[in-house]
Amino acid sequence: MNKRAIITSALPYANGEIHLGHVASTYLPADVTTRFLKQNGVEAYYVCASDDFGTPILIQSEKEGKTPADYVAHWNKRDYDDFTAFGINFDYFYKTSSSENIEFVQDVFKKLNDAGHIYQKEIIQFYCNNDKKFLPDRYVKGICPHCKAEDQYSDLCESCGRVPEEITDPKCSLCGQTPTKEKTNHYFFKLKNFGDSLSEWLEETTTLQKDVKKYVQNWIKSGLIDWDITRDIPWGVPVPLDGADGKVFYGWFDNHLAYISTALKFLNDKGIDGKEFWNSADIYHFIGKDIVYHHYLFLPAMRLGINKEFKLPTYIPTRGHLTLQGKKISKSRNWYIGLKQFLQYYPADYLRFYLVSINPYSQDDLNFDWDDFTTRINSELIGNLGNFVNRALGFTKKSFDGKIPETEPFDEKDSEAEQKIKSLATDVSTLMEQNHLDRALKKIMEVSSFFNQYFQHKEPWKNGPGTTNCVYLSVNAVRSFAIAIFPFMPESAQKIWVQLGLDGNVADVLWSSQSELSISSGHTLGDASPLFARIEKSDIEKYKKELGPSE
Structure with a gap:
C-alpha cells in the first residue's frame, strides 16, 4: 500500500442543495476509503471544491438578484455544512473560483497552447434570438446522435455517456424555441491527437475498473473529437490570450484542474511540497458513471499534454446513479430527498450504512427504497x-x-x-x-x-x-x-x-x-447503552408522502 494518497470526488455544482443521489456514488465512497487509508497509516488527504462557474449559475444568480460570486459563496458554505453533518470529512474544501485555481487553469492552458495542443476556429454556435444570447451546452436540448435518446443536453448524453458532436433537433432550454446558428470564434483542445497515448495509459494502469476501461477504449478506437474548451459568457475563468474577446473556459476544462490546484493550496499551506506529494501519491478520483468521458479522456489528455507534470489518476472508482423508490431523482418534480432533510429524520450513520450496503463497485444503478x-x-x-x-x-x-x-x-x-x-x-x-x-x-x-x-x-x-x-x-x-x-x-x-x-x-x-485481543482481564468498561433506535413504519409512511408526484 502506497503510504501517500490524494482523494477527490466529482465537484458539487454550486447551484443547489446536496441530495442523496449526490452522496451515494462519490462523496460517501471517497470518505469511507479515506478513513480506511488513514487507519492504515497512509498520509491521505481528501480534497474537494465547489464547482462555481457556468451559465446555470449566472442565470440563477440574476434571478435572485445576487452577484454570481455571492451566489456561489452561499452554496459553497451550505454544501460544506451538509457534507460535514453527514460525516464527510474533507481535509480541505475550496472553490473553483479561487484565485489559486484561476491562476492554475490559465497556466495549464498556456502550457498546452505553447506545446501546440490548442487552436482557434470559427464555429457555428446555437444562438437564441428570443433570449438574445449564445447558448452554451446546458441550454440546448435535443436528441443524442449516437443512441437517439431524447431530451439530452448538448454536452453530455446521460443515456449513453458520450459527448455529442452536435445534438439533433435542438431546442433552447430557456424558452423552448429552436435556436439559429451564428458564427463565433472558440478555442479547441486537440483531443484526437492523444488517442495512442490515452490507449497506452489505459493499458498500463491496471488499477482502473476493467469494464469502464473497455468501453473507453472502444470510444478511442471509434475516433476522438477535438474538444471545444471556451464559451461566450461573462462568468468563468478568462482565457489568458490577447484577442480572446472576453471568452471564458468551459466548466469541464477548469473544474477537474481544481483537484490539483486545491490539493496544492492545501499541501503548500501545510508546509508540504504539494507537487512532489501529488506525484508520489496514489491519486483517487471518485465519480458517477455520467462523467466517465471527462475523467477517462479529457482529464488524462490534459495532463499528458503538459508532459505528465502532474501524475495521472491511479484509481477512478465509478459507480451508478441512485434512483428513489425506483424512479429517477428529479428536483423539479420534488422527487428527491435533500441530505439536510434526511439528517433531520435519522442519524447520519443509518444513511451511511444503508447507502454503502446497496452500492456495489460497478456502474449498476442503485435504488433508495x-x-x-x-x-x-x-x-x-x-x-x-x-x-x-x-x-x-x-x-x-x-x-x-x-x-x-x-x-x-x-x-x-x-x-x-x-x-x-x-x-x-x-x-x-x-x-x-x-x-x-x-x-x-x-x-x-x-x-x-x-x-x-x-x-x-x-x-x-x-x-x-x-x-x-x-x-x-x-x-x-x-x-x-x-x-x-x-x-x-x-x-x-x-x-x-x-x-x-x-x-x-x-x-x-x-x-x-x-x-488483536487487547482488552485484558481486569479492564473496566464504561457505561453501556443501546447504540441505535428502531425505525417505526408510521414515520416511514409519513416520509413517503412528503415526496412530490413522480410524474
Whole structure:
C-alpha cells in the first residue's frame, strides 16, 4: 500500500442543495476509503471544491438578484455544512473560483497552447434570438446522435455517456424555441491527437475498473473529437490570450484542474511540497458513471499534454446513479430527498450504512427504497450489530460489574471465535483495497452474526463453564467491530469505543489492531447503552408522502 494518497470526488455544482443521489456514488465512497487509508497509516488527504462557474449559475444568480460570486459563496458554505453533518470529512474544501485555481487553469492552458495542443476556429454556435444570447451546452436540448435518446443536453448524453458532436433537433432550454446558428470564434483542445497515448495509459494502469476501461477504449478506437474548451459568457475563468474577446473556459476544462490546484493550496499551506506529494501519491478520483468521458479522456489528455507534470489518476472508482423508490431523482418534480432533510429524520450513520450496503463497485444503478431502508436498519444494523454490542457489554456490566474476568483454557468454539477476531483486519482490508466497500461491510456484519450465535451458544447467563471466556472474547470482538466500522459509521464507532471504557479516539487506532485481543482481564468498561433506535413504519409512511408526484 502506497503510504501517500490524494482523494477527490466529482465537484458539487454550486447551484443547489446536496441530495442523496449526490452522496451515494462519490462523496460517501471517497470518505469511507479515506478513513480506511488513514487507519492504515497512509498520509491521505481528501480534497474537494465547489464547482462555481457556468451559465446555470449566472442565470440563477440574476434571478435572485445576487452577484454570481455571492451566489456561489452561499452554496459553497451550505454544501460544506451538509457534507460535514453527514460525516464527510474533507481535509480541505475550496472553490473553483479561487484565485489559486484561476491562476492554475490559465497556466495549464498556456502550457498546452505553447506545446501546440490548442487552436482557434470559427464555429457555428446555437444562438437564441428570443433570449438574445449564445447558448452554451446546458441550454440546448435535443436528441443524442449516437443512441437517439431524447431530451439530452448538448454536452453530455446521460443515456449513453458520450459527448455529442452536435445534438439533433435542438431546442433552447430557456424558452423552448429552436435556436439559429451564428458564427463565433472558440478555442479547441486537440483531443484526437492523444488517442495512442490515452490507449497506452489505459493499458498500463491496471488499477482502473476493467469494464469502464473497455468501453473507453472502444470510444478511442471509434475516433476522438477535438474538444471545444471556451464559451461566450461573462462568468468563468478568462482565457489568458490577447484577442480572446472576453471568452471564458468551459466548466469541464477548469473544474477537474481544481483537484490539483486545491490539493496544492492545501499541501503548500501545510508546509508540504504539494507537487512532489501529488506525484508520489496514489491519486483517487471518485465519480458517477455520467462523467466517465471527462475523467477517462479529457482529464488524462490534459495532463499528458503538459508532459505528465502532474501524475495521472491511479484509481477512478465509478459507480451508478441512485434512483428513489425506483424512479429517477428529479428536483423539479420534488422527487428527491435533500441530505439536510434526511439528517433531520435519522442519524447520519443509518444513511451511511444503508447507502454503502446497496452500492456495489460497478456502474449498476442503485435504488433508495424506504421499506428496504427500514428492514436493513432494523434487522441488520440493530438486530445484528447493535444487538451483539448491547448484549456483550450489557451482560458484562450486569454480571461482572463491568470488569473483564480471568479466562480459562479455550474450547473449540472459543478458538473459532478468537480466530474470527484475528483474521478480521485482513479479510475486510482485502475487500476495501479492491474498492468493494459493500462487500467489506457485509463481511463485518457476517462476523457480528457469528458472535451473536457464539454468545447464544455459550449461554453465559447460566454462569456455567466457559462463561468468562465468552465475556472476554465477546468484549474484544466489540472492540474489533468499533475499529472495523469506523470508516463506514464513525459516530457509532466512537460511541462503542467510549462504552468499552477505552481512551482517545477510535480514529487514531491502527486498522490492524482490530485483530488483536487487547482488552485484558481486569479492564473496566464504561457505561453501556443501546447504540441505535428502531425505525417505526408510521414515520416511514409519513416520509413517503412528503415526496412530490413522480410524474
